[in-house]
Amino acid sequence: MAKGKKASEPKGRKVTLKMAKAALRLTVDGKRRLDLSNMAIASFPKCILQLGDLEELDLSRNLLRSLPDSIGRLTSLRALDLHSNRLESVPRAVGRLRALVTLDLSNNRLTSDPAALPPETGLLSALRCLNLGLNRLDAAPDFLPALRELRELGLYGNRLTSDPAAQLLRRLPKLQRVNMADNPLPPPSPSPPPSPDPVSELYLARRDDLCHACQRRCQRERQRLESRACGQHTPTHHKRALLFTGLITPNSAAQQEQEGLISTPSSVHPLTPGWDTCL
Template identity: 50%
Template structure:
């Protein structure tokens, strides 16, 4: 019975209290208040943080959240929201009621096209949107209204093509569509847009078996290149004549 209770308690995840949340408040270099609850094994959105809804930045990344409630629109001052590396399948419509939001990170979740609400296009001040490492097959047309968008991450999804309206976003500077099954015969018109890659640190437990295997293979390749470089460097150094050896030869000649 005791073991059963322990297992049930673990499935509920870590409970965040208001005191814990207050201790997690930080001040950014530009004087903004950030509530950092990342990597704390949270499975449900902690309602106690509504007491701190005046923060400028909210970090709930690297947890086990499956749902973001509609009360997210209480954080009216949010300019930065990080939800990467959770288990989100759908976003609430209330996400579009964050008028000051500049950056939204949704990377490494379980989002599909149907999980992205139309209201996301109402974030008219949004400059950075990361939707990489999800299950998105097509982009919702409402995203065409994000005229202030500068950076868009769509890497590692299921996109078969890039919509034409994406090229019409007036301020888009960087676009990452790497690792998508985009048709090769589709004309690419992304030359003016610089493609970039992003790096995210996640726990091995957050990765599926396939992704974990790929990471191990890539790590093995890097280790192999490093070891080869060290061998080559040692062989070069071994062939060099040291200053001491030259001095000894000169001394022998003088004798």
């Protein structure tokens, strides 16, 4: 190499029209698909513009840094796969690809700047699946609410500090899935624990089945509940109903006590000898 001459960057593999026609295939549902993935292509092969009836184009895993405006001539495209390239921007002409159903721009170098992701992308009225994961987005693109047919959206692996999913779900009625993984989102605020329901935690047990420590704890809890009921000026014959509301009583006499039909001093005693309550 001559002194002072800089080494030029690799130009990548050149794709000819003959190569493109040889790579053209028909999918099982009869669509014309061109797969030029993983071929070290550094510049968009303009020869494929002569294949104007292409419906699926795969240029993923190449070295593309930009796309020409002429890509807007591929108006029959339904699927465009550009993932794992070096794209820093998308041309405004992409808005002319109105038949697009799937657009994969993941694993590139795109930012939230409108110059990188132009608002014309919102003109893709048939788009159902958009993958913008593994880029450099710090905010969701403004054109997203215009994609009324969108079902799936990938925003994972970016630099988003706020979650737009709730807002997007309201504005995009057909949106079914949003992938927001691996973003520096703030942790969700913890919700307060639900307050315990004393009735739902009330059990009826035989005193003989409880250990000495449990008997003492149940007795203390019983005294606490009775003291609280007395502090609220609750009549004595209603104490039983407060303590055992909703329980199935072991006999009719105890049930009558709960209903206030019998008001005797024994109403504050256990329902049946040998039974006690435990929380």
